[in-house]
Amino acid sequence: MANLTASKVASLAKKTPGRFADGGGLYFVVPTTTDKKPGQAYWMLRYSFNKKRRELTLAKYTDMSLSEARAQAALKMAQVREGQNPIALKKQSQMQEFKTVNDLFEDWQQVNRNRLKHPQIPERVYRKDIAPHIGEYNVDQVTARDIRRVITAINDSGRPSISNDALMYCKQLFNHGIKLDVIGANPASAFHVDDAGGIEKSRDRALTIEELSQAFEVFRANPQSFTRDNYLACSLLVLLGCRKSELCEAKWKEFDLDKAVWELPRERSKSGVGLTIPLPDLAVEMFHELQIRAVDSDYVFPSRRLAIRPHMGPDTLNRAICKMFGIETGKRTTPPNLMGDLEYFRVHDLRRTCRTLLASLGVPGHVAERCLNHKLKGVEGIYDRHDYFEERTEALALLAQRLRPIIAPG
Structure with a gap:
């Protein structure tokens, strides 16, 4: 039998701390504050489940009337009779919903x-x-x-x-x-x-010196389509053999151009190993130009669309190269193929080209592998912790001498 009325509940909420039964397990609770005044009142349901006494808060008094509280209490007690625990059901309903x-x-x-x-x-x-x-x-x-x-x-x-x-x-x-x-x-x-795309074959594309000359000549001849930032990025990729993300996401704090070194941090290295990269004179010249172009940005290649990301995007260079080959997805008109009969290549092929050129210049394999920040394999990789910095410095300087007429003519 119900013991509470709406007027009585309103009166209790203002001045009488305590727990007041309405019947059927429903209680009106007025907590006591630290200064022994009535706190924010709420509705509570007491019930037994699996032979244990449970208490479930239904709602604040300000959010639920007496009649609504009685209806909620009746619903929850029906769930108990059906073998369901209202507390568990409430927790489940509060879990994150995945609608989309x-x-x-x-x-x-x-x-x-x-x-x-x-x-x-x-x-x-x-x-x-x-x-x-x-x-x-x-x-x-x-x-x-x-x-x-x-x-x-x-x-x-x-x-x-x-x-x-x-x-x-x-x-x-x-x-x-x-x-x-x-x-x-x-x-x-x-x-x-x-x-989907089918089984992928490992690419082994490496550009010859003649192909590099042709590609960079086209790049220089089309500065509106292939920007100076794109040109310098591709030049540094073939000159240093670093990964695209390592270069495009690089910050100026990683560089000491006076000492001609780039301290690639471990957390940005795909191999998980940091590396001190020696910079040949040609690379230092390009980074000095990039400093001017970057103005006050923290990044070597700041994004020209700052709302998206602070540095050059991961697809920027490949899209720019595709355009030179007359490939531009999502466009109604197809741009002309400015590369002529040159076989298509991607940004990562420039890294492979660097490795191939180092071999052609007589650089030992283990030194060339470290230039690309590859972990040495087998027993050599386990026991040889020498970083080959001097050898890499000589190798990249030799490569820069070979590439200067191609990527920085005149």
Whole structure:
């Protein structure tokens, strides 16, 4: 039998701390503050579950009337009679909801930040090539046809390796959804590499001296399409043999141009090993020019679109090179092929070209490998901790002498 009325509850809330029963397990609770005055009142339900007494806060008095509290109490007691624990159900309902694929991705990406060395890679592929197609879809409504649409669009843009990556990330993303009991099946599970970009063959493209001369001549002749920043970046990549991300994301604090060294930090090195890179005179000249071009930026290659990222983007150089070959995805008109009969190459091929040129100049293999910041293999890699700094200095100076007429003529 109910013992409370709306007027009595209003009076109790103002001046009488305590716990007041209404019947059926419902209580009106007025807590006592530190100065022994009534605190913020609330509704509470007492019930037994698995032979243990439980207490569940329903709501603040200001948010729920007496009649509404009685209705909520009756609902919760019905759940108890059905063998359900209202406290457990409340905790479950308060867990993060994953309505859209974007919601699921944000949770998955938190996991990636803890387990991956470079979590920005799957994030970049997702935001650029997956999210525009299915990001706003309800996570439980994505079908296999939607996945096919994602990988087909990437294939049509001429990026088979990215298509493979996108398929892999879709599988991982929706498997994460299965783990969280958000979905019951993975819409990407039936697809294989053959359905995306196909089995990738290892590239062995390295440019000859003649090809380098042709490419850099075209770069110089088209400064509006191939900017000076792009030119200097490609020049340094073939001159130093560093990785694209290591150079494009470099900060000025890593450099001492007076001593002609670049201290590549371990956390930015793909190999996980920091390296002191000796800079030949030609490289120092280019970095001095880049200092002027960077103005007051912390980055060697500051982004020209600061709203996106503070440094040159990961796709900038490859897109610029593609344009020189008459390849520009997402455009209605196809640009002319300015490279003529030159075989297509990518940014990473410049790094391979550096390694090949070092070998052609008689640089020992173990020195050339360290120039590229490769870990030495086998027993030599375990026991030989010598960094070959002097040898690398001589090797890169020799390479700079060979490349100067090509990348810095006149």
